[in-house]
């Protein structure tokens with residue numbers, strides 16, 4: 162679709178020209194024009210004063226790439242594996258809730274886009290398409306299921322079992338959300354779920370739990386209490402690392418600990434048998450002023466010392482960001498908002514476009530930095546801005 166920019170330099174005559182969509186910032190700009198304010202604010206906003214939200218991107222920009230040249234860049238290989246599963250390039254899709262606010266097919270469009278582009282989508286527990294619906298639409302492509310642990314453990318167990326039965330390949334356990342962070346924009350808007358949408362993963366669940374969810378959902382729809390109440394009344398804030406043992410007792414799926422930001426928690430994740438760690442600050446939506454993830458990544462990678470795969474999300478917007486994360490030790494990155502914006506911009510086609518942009522930019526970065534393979538992307542290729550000057 163075309164954007165119209167009005168340039169009124171000539172008196173009384175407005176010139177209109179279309180602005181092509183060539184990068185993620187363009188996709189975001191277009192998406193924001195297409196969705197209502199309460200959805201837009203929900204997708205875009207972060208917690209508190211949005212310091213971490215901004216830092217996530219800024220921190221990437223403060224890193225410099227030291228390129229190498231004349232190393233035969235005629236082909237670049239971006240394919241890799243994540244938990245042993247092949248992906249065409251090291252960019253996966255993070256779980257984001259309620260995607261039918263962005264596009265009618267919501268999470269189904271997202272999964273189809275990932276299937277078409279050869280990567281893995283992570284479905285949120287609080288999705289507006291059910292986990293079976295998404296699995297049914299994309300039976301041949303690998304997908305992960307993001308899990309929030311509910312106070313009602315039986316409900317949680319059933320969700321896990323359904324994800325297993327539907328063929329999801331890993332559980333992405335979100336560890337940074339005993340309850341939701343404070344998001345001023347949602348509070349101001351009395352954020353509500355659109356009347357025709359629902360939390361689709363709960364309709365088949367046991368009667369009492371689903372009645373409780375429906376009650377909270379009714380509040381959510383009326384806008385009287387907002388999303389925070391949903392999380393506060395249903396998520397279990399008492400969970401600890403010991404609960405990983407319970408989770409492992411009910412599933413053999415690999416567990417990815419999502420939201421780790423410190424050496425200490427990285428070691429906990431390893432000790433408790435998690436198969437991988439996703440360094441994430443929830444896209445700046447939980448505790449404001451925690452570090453940007455590209456900064457936290459180094460501490461986690463150094464603590465883990467190759468004993469499990471480490472991934473990163475939050476603030477990844479460019480091929481150079483992907484390159485920097487891999488150079489500092491991530492095996493792959495996940496994207497949250499860019500995918501939602503792609504869906505809002507142009508549904509399935511928009512989702513595919515976003516993934517294609519990441520793949521193209523990343524491959525280009527590899528070539529221009531002198532890396533024909535992922536193994537050649539090394540930590541020594543990254544320095545902080547000002548580092549070289551500081552040696553004068």
Ligand SMILES: Cc1cc2nc3c(=O)[nH]c(=O)nc-3n(C[C@H](O)[C@H](O)[C@H](O)COP(=O)(O)O)c2cc1C
Pocket residue numbers: 203204205217255256257258285286287307335419441442443444445446474475476477495496497498499501
């Ligand atoms: C609108 C939105 C909804 C989200 N919903 C969830 C969720 O349901 N579960 C979860 O673990 N993380 C959720 N996240 C966090 C993302 O999984 C991811 O950590 C974050 O979006 C990455 O940052 P980015 O948006 O800058 O790429 C959400 C993020 C956004 C923006």
